[in-house]
Amino acid sequence: MSRPIDIQELVAEVIDHSNGATSVFVGTVRSTNEGKEVLMIEYSAYEAMAAKEIEQIVDEAADKYHVRHIALEHRLGELAIGEASIAIVTAHERRAPAIDAMRYVIEEVKRRAPIWKLEHYADGSRNWVNAGTGQAK
Amino acid sequence: MSRPIDIQELVAEVIDHSNGATSVFVGTVRSTNEGKEVLMIEYSAYEAMAAKEIEQIVDEAADKYHVRHIALEHRLGELAIGEASIAIVTAHERRAPAIDAMRYVIEEVKRRAPIWKLEHYADGSRNWVNAGTGQAK
Amino acid sequence: MTVTVLFFASYAECLGIKSMSLEIGDRGTVGDVVRAVSGLSGASALPPSPLIAVNRSYARATDVLSNGDEIAFIPPVAGG
């Protein structure tokens, strides 16, 4: 979780000659959020539960869309602007299930995985993303 | 169009620090189609029109989802099993427009771009994909 | 007037040609070109109303052509 995400490596995990479609989602740290200039984001998690929840989400996507090939990586710790915090790769014979499964996994990870972001801004302030507002990204 | 698609390079084309989400679709040559073992696929196109149509599709996606960062590559010629025939990369501040734009582009390219596949099978036969059936993949 | 007619993929294979020049009457339409082509050897393998592009844009049978237009017969596409 502490080294940069290698997308090619994740894609390689799902390679199978029966697949005709690979779908990838990469979440990266944005330079601005709600009008404030972001310096970096500190990601933290309830690690044991996050791992369990993510495993369950992947299993659900596999069942729901019959997608056997799903790879996911989520980083924790301090991430700079432009760095990838999450990458999801799905592959399937056809494109619709690959894209649907990818979308399901990112939506559910954002909804359920116990992971938090502490944004540090250029003006010296910091903010727990979503805390208080309960507003989903 | 004749060298392998470099996904990292396409992703690099859309990198912008204002973006928090990158979405990728890669279409690859499958080892079987409708129960037949595929050896390779020959892609051909009405190149001038395909380029124009793809440019228009990208413009439509940009307008529809307000996604400024879209990169696309489509290969022609003989492709082996597992090789990428198309890659689409979109990036946006938020994930929903990035994923929607990616999906729009691949659906429309498959529906409208004048590109054809001649599948060569292990049993020595060959078939123009979709020809006759008019069935969309 | 003269137009260029292009054939691709399975259509080029059925007809045995990739392109031809065609002399048509003034205010000739896409439909006129389709009828002319339907008389070619191998054209029975083409659908009665094939997809047509004029100057690289999809067109309708009633569209009127101009001298020098490029008319393409587009088999069912299968890109991606």
Next chain:
Amino acid sequence: MTVTVLFFASYAECLGIKSMSLEIGDRGTVGDVVRAVSGLSGASALPPSPLIAVNRSYARATDVLSNGDEIAFIPPVAGG
């Protein structure tokens, strides 16, 4: 019986603690733990019904606890 209570992110910051051991009565519930925590210094910053996980699964206020359970207070998540 004894349960372990975990706090994360903004909750850990408000309370100034990341975990504690809590002694509760037999057949104590998630709700009992939430009430006990609401008496801690800094707990006013927590919502009245925070999201709770028991042994790494989301739980309800009425769920009955067992000795040794791990109860986690989950702030609004923001992964991805």
